[in-house]
Amino acid sequence: MLLSFRFANHRSFRDEQHLNLTPAYRSAEHDQAVRVVGIFGANASGKSNCLHALGFMRRFVIFSDREVEPGLGVAREPYRMTADSLEAPSHYVVDLELNGIRHTYGYTVDNDGVLDEWLYHYPLRRKRRVFERNGDSFAWGDESGQRALLERIAEVTAPTALFLSTIARFDHRQAAPDRVEPEPLRDVYRWFQRMRNRSQPQLSGGYRSGWPDSDAGRRALVELLRAADVGIVDVVEVTSTVTDEQPLLFRLEDPSIGRGMRRNARNRVGQERKRLKFAHQGPAGEVQFELAEESTGTQQLLGLAIEAAEILGEGGTMCVDEIDASLHPLLTARLIALFRSTTSNPRGSQLIFTSHDAALLGTIDTEEILHRDEIWFTEKDADGASTLYPLTDFKPRKEGENRQRRYLNGNYGAVPDLSAYLFEQALAARGPVDDEAAD
Structure with a gap:
């Protein structure tokens, strides 16, 4: 601690x-x-x-x-x-x-x-x-x-x-x-x-080694996504065979690690690749989406949830x-x-x-x-x-x-010192807008 x-x-x-x-x-x-x-x-x-x-x-x-x-x-x-x-x-x-x-x-x-x-x-x-x-x-x-x-x-x-x-x-x-x-x-x-020290998650696909191995861990993350009201009702792991060498998908980079220390892991030809698909409930039943089809907010939530679950579980x-x-x-x-x-x-x-x-x-x-x-x-x-x-x-x-x-209101400080006058001057410096050119 x-x-x-x-x-x-x-x-x-x-x-x-x-x-x-x-x-x-x-x-x-x-x-x-x-x-x-x-x-x-x-x-x-x-x-x-x-x-x-x-x-x-x-x-x-x-x-x-x-x-x-x-x-x-x-x-x-x-x-x-x-x-x-x-x-x-x-x-x-x-x-x-x-x-x-x-x-x-x-x-x-x-x-x-x-x-x-x-x-x-x-x-x-x-x-x-x-x-x-x-x-x-x-x-x-x-x-x-x-x-x-x-x-x-x-x-x-x-x-x-x-x-x-x-x-x-x-x-x-x-x-x-x-x-x-x-x-x-x-x-x-x-x-x-x-x-763990991180900023925005670098999500590029559907698999990550940090996805919980235990049923309890997976259930906890699915329940968190459900509770977040992002439309996800389940997360399904699917397996496919790699036909050409590809970057390892669904990687969350740690920005506190220097570029020279990162490893460019790759999926090798013939390997089995696990992917995550996200089930949404529609009028005709469940429909599965790839991670890239989810919103930026959902991807951010998923990345935070995975790392938070790991930290909360291990200390x-x-x-x-x-x-x-x-x-x-x-x-x-x-x-x-x-x-x-x-x-x-x-x-x-x-x-x-x-x-x-x-x-x-x-x-x-x-x-x-x-x-x-x-x-x-x-x-x-x-x-x-x-x-x-x-x-x-x-x-x-x-x-x-x-x-x-x-x-x-600025009582604690730590707020930007904004000047409406400078904003107006910056806009005025552009000069008149040519309506015909804009059209």
């Missing part, structure tokens, strides 16, 4: 930002972190860049040991509006609760390589070092198991690679299912593996950019509710999303879609630098607050 995320000098964010998921208004009997966070703001204010920073941290943890190219340094994206920021380091830090124990992992990078890297954990609420890295120098905690193995892997860790991703590649030991001792290196790496953190794209606000609210419910989310999975939809700041049937400590905003200053801040910075009104209206 993600407790907080700190980062600096990434894309439009120049100064350090802190996304704090610690509940602000709940008692100690609740989770240590909120299960849902919504980030709102104007276009180009930094919402997507906040998720991109977390996605970059994940990608670097998983792939930095494989992306080592001598002399190329680190492919990072610092704040570009000042010359100093282009050379200044970037840093990324997560606080996690894993198996009931808090962990803090982070690293600092510049254009040439990794400057610092560290991992601490807090068994019995006391800080203990797992490892600290300063350039090529490493220091180990007193309880770091298999010191000799760690030292050997540290020796082969490249200057542009993280120790955490390097040890994950070289350490092939299997964790004991009934282990007693904590394994902070493995646990932190697995958290990054389970995290993890799911980041979605523009969650409301092509979805009705009620559907978005329903997806949010799945993560907030302890019944549908017994593993404490988390959803972090961005949105322009102010309706999500309101209520449905007198119930808040998002609590105050689940709402964050992004805004850019005159220098083009983004800032991330929570709704809890604003004191609630005694008589209650209409958050949707107050946000649109």
